[in-house]
Amino acid sequence: MKVNNDLVVKASKGDKDAFSDLYYSCYNDLYKFALYTIGDAEAAADAVADTFVELLRGISKLREPSSFAPWAFRILSVRCKKEISKMIKRRETYNIDDLIETPSEGSENLEELISENASLALALSKLESEERMIVVLSVLHGYTNREIADMIGKPQGTVSSKLSRTYAKLREMLGGENNG
Amino acid sequence: MAEQKKDFEHEIDEKIRCLDSNIKMPEIPDVQSIFERAEEKKTNLVPFGKIKKYAAAAAAVVLICISVPVLGTAFSPTPEDAPETARDIKFNLFSDKVSSDDAVEYCAEEFETEAAAEEAPEKPIPESAEEPEAFIQDEGENLRVYNALINFFEVPAKEELKDASSSVSSSSASDNPATGGSESDDGSYGFDDLSLLEENLNKKRSIEISVDKDSVSVILFDVSAGEEIISAFWVEGGYESSHKDGEKYIINLIKPVSPEDILDGSYIPLAGDAINGTYEIPEEDIIISDPVEKGLFSIVVEIDIGTGEYKIYASLI
Secondary structure, eight states, X not given: OOOOHHHHHHHHTTOHHHHHHHHHHHHHHHHHHHHHHXXXXXXXXXXXXXXXXXXXXXXXXXXXXXXXXXXXXXHHHHHHHHHHHHHHHTTOOOOGGGGOOOOOTTSTTHXXXXXXXXXXXXXXXXXXXXXXXXXXXXXXXXXXXXHHHHHHTOOHHHHHHHHHHHHHHHHHHHOOTTOO | OHHHHHHHHHHHHHHHHHHHHTOOOOOOOOTHXXXXXHHHHHHTOOOHHHHHHHHHHHHHHHHHHHHHXXXXXXXXXXXXXXXXXXXXXXXXXXXXXSOHHHHHHHHHXXXXXXXXXXXXXXXXXXXXXXXXXXHHHHHOSOHHHHHHHHHHHTOOOHHHHHHHHHHHHHHHHHHOGGGTOOOXXXXXXXXXXXXXXXXXXXXXXXXXXXXXXXXXXXXXXXXXXSOEXXXXXXXXXXXXXXXXXXXXXXXEEEEEOOHHHHHXXXXXXXXXXXXXXXXXXXXXXXXXXXXXXXXXXXXXXXXXXXXXOEEEEEEEO
8 A cells, every 4th residue: 555654744743634635545445455354345434434533543643654554454454353243243244246346348358357356256255354354465565474464463474374374275266277 | 386386376466456456446435524533532532530430330339249249159058059250240140030941941831831722633744753764864954853843842734833833933032031032021031132241261362242132143352462353153042151161162042942933944043154154053963852841952152262163062952
């Protein structure tokens, strides 16, 4: 997630416009992370909103602007866990429909694309929420295992092994041309 | 081999990025809502002085609750029979009006009375009652339970069963305290739709049990670093009790069965989690008492506190 450090500095000094710009620039990445983790669009939006409220309240205490993104993901990962526990109580399950949007008509190999996305979304739904968090932060945001460990509050070794296991699980569920 | 593994990981990464580019994105909510909520939180904060007063009052209540059973233990001739500890009292506060024995007797009486009131002749299900084992072999369903329940309720003809079931279920749904029904006349059986129990099991684990009218949801947390969910699932049934037993956590539930449940085919207790969805308790985990005396399921959930793995057993009693 790309964050403008200047905006963080200004927002930490109480600049509402700067915080607004931060909000709009980070929203989509945080929303997608929540959506992958929770599997419910409404719950993801709630988790992200709660996260931004906490960010707004705490940003004046942020010492290092470059820590904004990891801090945001850290808060969001806890929020997501809370949302998941609420879903469990409501007996809801991961909704892969919220993850998939039919690609535009002009896309090449449309049917194949839809089918692949659906298969992957289904495979992701079978992972643990933390495995989804780790793979999303690693693949889509390019964070290292160490950075991810800090964000989700886990030892680095745990993150590394979980990421390996996640790939192994996805491999088993999706099959692979290069199956060993 | 390692090369192949890396190739597959790259392939997966590409697929994830492709999926990501096709994610449904909602319109971003107005940032003003965030500012307003942050302001709300500020104004809703309770002054620290009041918090201290409430905390002191709460501590006094807790001390009283603890001291009563402890003193009772001191004078009890048999310590094993002493009143429950404060922890148990805390968990049973909402269910002290609904003891398992009361609920069992209430349910049993309710169903037995209704069944006995019917004058229709006893009519076991053809073939299944006479040759239950052959039927089970052929059908492969949990007909052990079905047959046991049918025999217990002494099911009459189907039309009469429907009449009986509607009167039983309408009364049981509203009055059955085991399923959290509405208050009785003296208000002694009502409790909130969703009651929440939380307990720290050890330095690394805490458990949260949400009690609903007809089910219990369980979440086991790893609290050693943040609050990671180790295990989360729900079980159908009315909450009876729960306690820690060494490295396991035990939850007891009951599920009464009505003739209507048998008609619906919904007599096997259900459970579920986010990944597997809803499922029936497997046949091999259901024990049938001989004889069936109460027509209800006693359900026991065993959770391994370390791993989060859980097992659900049901006894038809």
